[in-house]
Amino acid sequence: MNTLKNLQLLIEKGVNDLKFPLQPAELYEPITYILALGGKRLRPALLLMACDMFGGDTTSAVPPALAIEVFHNFTLVHDDIMDNAPLRRGRATVHEKWNTNVGILSGDVMLVEAYKLIMQVENSILRDVLDIFNTTAVGVCEGQQFDMNFERQTDVQIDAYLNMIRLKTAVLLGGALKIGALIGGAAAQDAELLYTFGEQLGIAFQLQDDILDVYGDPDKFGKQVGGDIISNKKTYLLIKAIELAQGQQALELLMWLNNDNCDNLKKITAVTNIYNQLQVRQYAEQAMHEFINKAFEALHKIKLPFEQKQQLHDFAEGLMMREN
Structure with a gap:
């Protein structure tokens, strides 16, 4: 089998x-x-890994894998416009380097190019592959809309948040x-189990x-720690804290969320302290482990010898062992 690298x-x-x-x-x-x-090209590499796992020809799987990568980058171009983001991977975003109209239109063409690539799969599975691709693409867009809706909502629930990240991030995997x-060449049941795993x-x-x-640790994490707190982003931790906070804790948390002119470092420290008091990190870690266990359960059910599933198993373990 081919290595991830x-x-x-x-x-x-x-x-x-x-x-x-x-x-x-x-x-x-x-x-x-x-x-x-x-970028790490993980999504298209996973497509190739799945093909390889079932004994398929990875060369023939390269065009649809590239379709996944082109589609993913299309979403980044449009997301950056919606977020008014100046940088992407340390470089100017497309709409900053050119302009918003260029970003929209180039993104549109990227989506068409992704379809041209996905169409290169064998005719015998083309309809099934297009159905998966279409469902995935719509799901990602739904997830992005839910995420934008959450910016205006004050009563976001944990289940709604989990569904949002499922759509925005997980369905593409x-x-x-x-x-x-x-x-x-996987059987339909095994392919569905692999979908559940991802x-x-x-x-x-x-x-x-x-x-x-x-x-x-910002040096190991690769981006600013506390960015979600500064921007009041609805994450699992913030939603759980709002759910659990009472009395003075609730008032203090609300004060920081409504204060647009506060010192960022003070805000990060204060909100993190509330998180610690409410033990929301432990709740988030418990939920995280529940989902990773569900992923491994699905992988285990796939009717292949474990050695053929080892690489995906190791990939998942490695992905979930980022240092803090």
């Missing part, structure tokens, strides 16, 4: 080999630009794995991200 290199080569027209430059240059910003499994793993990963944003 080899599969990532295969995707990287595929991305570099993608060719787009030269004109109009404002339409196509942003696509090349965003794809060249890199599940969809990539399921498509790879079908290309590799979906549950994706939810666990996002919960871990919520935890590390507050409690992580």
Whole structure:
């Protein structure tokens, strides 16, 4: 079986080999630009890994894997516009480097290009693969809308939040794995179990991200710790704290959430202290472990020898062992 690193290199080569027209430059240059910003290429690599796990030809799975990567980057271009984000992976976002209209239109073309790539799968499974891809794409958009809705809502519940991250983050992992499994010749039941594995793993990963944003080491986590607190982002920890806080704790938390002119460091310290008092980190970690256990349960049920599932098992363990 191919190693994850080899599969990532295969995707990287595929991305570099993608060719787009030269004109109009404002339409196509942003696509090349965003794809060249890199990233770990984990989603398309997982598609290849799933295909390989069932004994399929990973070479034939490269175009649909690239479709996943192009689609993912399309969502980033449009998300950055909605978030008015100036940077993506340390470089100017597409709408900052060009303009918003260019970002919207280039993103639209990226979605079409993703479909052109996904259409290169074998005709015998094309309808099933398109159905997975369409369902996944709609789910990601629904998740983004729910996330934006949460910015205006004060009564977000844990179940609603978990559903949002399932849609926005986890279904793309599940969809990539399921498509790879079908290309590799997996039975429908095994492909569905692999989808469940990816979906549950994706939810666990996002919960871990919520935890590390507050409690992580910034040098190891790779971004500013406390950013979610500064922006009042509705994460598992904040939603749980609002649910549990009473009396003076609730008033203090509300004060920090409504104070737009406070010192960021003081806010991070104060809100983290409330989190510690309410033990919301422990609640989040418990939920995270529940989802990772569900992921491993689904992987265990797949009718393959464990050695063929070992790489995915190890990948999941490695993903959930980011240092804090």
